[in-house]
Amino acid sequence: xxxxxxxxxxxxxxxxxxxxxxxxxxxxxxxxxxxxxxxxxxxxxxxxxxxxxxxxxxxxxxxxxxxxxxxxxxxxxxxxxxxxxxxxxxxxxxxxxxxxxxxxxxxxxxxxxxxxxxxxxxxxxxxxxxxxxxxxxxxxxxxxxxxxxxxxxxxxxxxxxxxxxxxxxxxxxxxxxxxxxxxxxxxxxxxxxxxxxxxxxxxxxxxxxxxxxxxxxxxxxxxxxxxxxxxxxxxxxxxxxxxxxxxxxxxxxxxxxxxxxxxxxxxxxxxxxxxxxxxxxxxxxxxxxxxxxxxxxxxxxxxxxxxxxxxxxxxxxxxxxxxxxxxxxxxxxxxxxxxxxxxxxxxxxxxxxxxxxxxxxxxxxxxxxxxxxxxx
Amino acid sequence: xxxxxxxxxxxxxxxxxxxxxxxxxxxxxxxxxxxxxxxxxxxxxxxxxxxxxxxxxxxxxxxxxxxxxxxxxxxxxxxxxxxxxxxxxxxxxxxxxxxxxxxxxxxxxxxxxxxxxxxxxxxxxxxxxxxxxxxxxxxxxxxxxxxxxxxxxxxxxxxxxxxxxxxxxxxxxxxxxxxxxxxxxxxxxxxxxxxxxxxxxxxxxxxxxxxxxxxxxxxxxxxxxxxxxxxxxxxxxxxxxxxxxxxxxxxxxxxxxxxxxxxxxxxxxxxxxxx
Numbered sequence: 163x164x165x166x167x168x169x170x171x172x173x174x175x176x177x178x179x180x181x182x183x184x185x186x187x188x189x190x191x192x193x194x195x196x197x198x199x200x201x202x203x204x205x206x207x208x209x210x211x212x213x214x215x216x217x218x219x220x221x222x223x224x225x226x227x228x229x230x231x232x233x234x235x236x237x238x239x240x241x242x243x244x245x246x247x248x249x250x251x252x253x254x255x256x257x258x259x260x261x262x263x264x265x266x267x268x269x270x271x272x273x274x275x276x277x278x279x280x281x282x283x284x285x286x287x288x289x290x291x292x293x294x295x296x297x298x299x300x301x302x303x304x305x306x307x308x309x310x311x312x313x314x315x316x317x318x319x320x321x322x323x324x325x326x327x328x329x330x331x332x333x334x335x336x337x338x339x340x341x342x343x344x345x346x347x348x349x350x351x352x353x354x355x356x357x358x359x360x361x362x363x364x365x366x367x368x369x370x371x372x373x374x375x376x377x378x379x380x381x382x383x384x385x386x387x388x389x390x391x392x393x394x395x396x397x398x399x400x401x402x403x404x405x406x407x408x409x410x411x412x413x414x415x416x417x418x419x420x421x422x423x424x425x426x427x428x429x430x431x432x433x434x435x436x437x438x439x440x441x442x443x444x445x446x447x448x449x450x451x452x453x454x455x456x457x458x459x460x461x462x463x464x465x466x467x468x469x470x471x472x473x474x475x476x477x478x479x480x481x482x483x484x485x486x487x488x489x490x491x492x493x494x495x496x497x498x499x500x501x502x503x504x505x506x507x508x509x510x511x512x513x514x515x516x517x518x519x520x521x522x523x524x525x526x527x528x529x530x531x532x533x534x535x536x537x538x
Numbered sequence: 539x540x541x542x543x544x545x546x547x548x549x550x551x552x553x554x555x556x557x558x559x560x561x562x563x564x565x566x567x568x569x570x571x572x573x574x575x576x577x578x579x580x581x582x583x584x585x586x587x588x589x590x591x592x593x594x595x596x597x598x599x600x601x602x603x604x605x606x607x608x609x610x611x612x613x614x615x616x617x618x619x620x621x622x623x624x625x626x627x628x629x630x631x632x633x634x635x636x637x638x639x640x641x642x643x644x645x646x647x648x649x650x651x652x653x654x655x656x657x658x659x660x661x662x663x664x665x666x667x668x669x670x671x672x673x674x675x676x677x678x679x680x681x682x683x684x685x686x687x688x689x690x691x692x693x694x695x696x697x698x699x700x701x702x703x704x705x706x707x708x709x710x711x712x713x714x715x716x717x718x719x720x721x722x723x724x725x726x727x728x729x730x731x732x733x734x735x736x737x738x739x740x741x742x743x744x745x746x747x748x749x750x751x752x753x754x755x756x757x758x759x760x761x762x763x764x765x766x767x768x769x770x771x772x773x774x775x776x777x778x779x780x781x782x783x784x785x786x787x788x789x790x791x792x793x794x795x796x797x798x799x800x801x802x803x804x805x806x807x808x809x810x811x812x813x
Binding site for chain 1 (some may be wrong): 552553642646651652662663667669672679682684685686688
């Protein structure tokens with residue numbers, strides 16, 4: 163990967179970023195190759211399960227990058243980002259539901275099964291248009307984006323900051339969870355949306371489709387990462403970090419702090435929504451438990467474990483914690499939450515800069531420490 | 539209207555327009571006065587922090603303000619910068635800009651810069667980045683996201699680095715600068731803002747004698763091009779820089795004149811010796 167322009171040079175002018183992108187590209191190429199070219203019996207074969215798991219981790223990593231942008235760089239400790247992730251997921255889920263058509267249990271050409279079951283006669287207005295992929299894709303961006311815009315506008319304009327903001331983001335995701343649990347909301351109640359068949363005309367369980375979704379997740383993660391990295395390198399990025407370190411001072415030198423926060427928050431919510439939209443077709447289900455307050459807190463733990471304010475640390479944290487989760491919930495399920503709590507406490511006490519901070523400490527010529535003030 | 543203009547206009551509706559477009563016109567100082575404070579009263583729970591304060595500052599003047607603790611010096615700065623709204627009175631910047639109708643960032647854009655008592659530079663940013671953040675110009679998200687600094691802004695940064703003598707520190711993180719260097723950096727940031735008027739709160743508190751001397755030189759070098767209002771306790775420092783001194787007491791002006799005049803003023807002697 164040879165930097166060609168000054169822009170590329172500065173985007174890649176950091177070791178952590180170069181390592182991350184190299185690993186990402188290698189994964190995006192190798193995993194599909196190992197999955198498709200080797201037979202199931204071959205020792206080099208990579209199962210569909212493993213590929214989907216890695217794909218899922220990549221969508222989590224994109225969510226973590228989005229949270230790192232608002233928390234690590236702008237100092238907004240959002241404890242509700244999983245809500246934007248879930249909304250993006252629901253938008254995609256609605257498209258997938260409408261692709262089922264007559265193959266559902268009740269074989270209704272228009273209505274998804276749960277609506278037939280609830281004795282609904284017509285498709286509700288907010289389900290219109292979701293039979294078209296472009297419309298669903300637009301909603302994946304617009305729904306989380308507009309909610310974040312409205313929520314952020316109300317919160318930042320009233321100068322709600324710090325722990326109060328964190329609490330209302332928790333309230334936001336909790337309220338959405340309760341709403342989506344209701345059958346009459348029209349999103350499938352506590353069963354959520356599932357039994358997907360096709361995406362863009364391809365069978366959702368076909369190896370080719372799986373590979374496509376996997377590669378799409380890798381591309382989304384790579385582009386999302388680079389967009390965030392561009393933002394943090396721009397003058398706007400330095401303004402955002404100034405807001406994190408000294409908000410009123412930044413206001414005094416003439417920046418509209420509320421506008422910057424609103425913009426970063428909205429952008430980050432859109433990234434979270436895209437991550438959710440890629441997550442749903444790979445795991446095959448979306449239900450209201452994705453809105454659980456604990457989910458958003460877990461994302462913050464990923465970022466803290468990886469090392470906030472670096473972007474690549476967020477990716478590392480998402481992968482490490484989720485791998486640990488996959489392992490623990492299979493081996494000793496009852497201990498997972500204790501392990502997660504202990505991990506958070508240990509990282510906060512002994513690794514304030516996370517795993518990447520630890521790695522930096524053992525490599526000469528590394529970056530300066532991440533700001534104390536970033537501990538929002 | 540093509541798509542990119544439409545996109546840009548929509549963006550500006552939501553996230554605000556460029557700072558410059560909203561900037562009030564530069565202060566009109568044709569009468570030689572840049573700041574008019576008249577009958578300003580501020581009370582906090584019945585306590586009058588400012589009591590019908592009237593004060594004028596000339597364009598290009600270096601003015602020192604002294605007074606015992608609680609005299610209202612900080613509250614006066616807060617009123618000028620829009621942090622505190624007075625209960626009564628008027629505050630004009632030049633003859634045309636009514637400070638009481640502007641928000642804090644608008645006042646900063648109009649050309650009033652404030653240096654706080656405690657150095658408040660951005661410690662995680664380098665000296666250069668601090669000056670860049672403060673640089674006058676379009677401060678909208680669109681501009682900071684997509685356009686680099688202009689050549690004029692870069693020249694200005696070099697010039698200011700020289701003025702505050704931090705050229706060899708440009709890539710140092712501001713957090714590791716000495717106390718004096720931080721204060722100078724902050725004055726440099728005010729200069730980057732194109733501040734016509736600088737409000738400087740206790741600039742030499744905690745400085746070494748060499749740093750005090752250097753700060754006096756720096757403030758004197760600004761006289762003429764900028765109006766500077768200095769609040770300071772250090773009488774030797776005030777004597778070394780002041781042309782005109784204003785003494786505040788219990789929220790209003792007790793005396794005004796040269797250092798010698800105010801020091802021999804009977805009321806001033808009473809307030810200071812009576813403490």
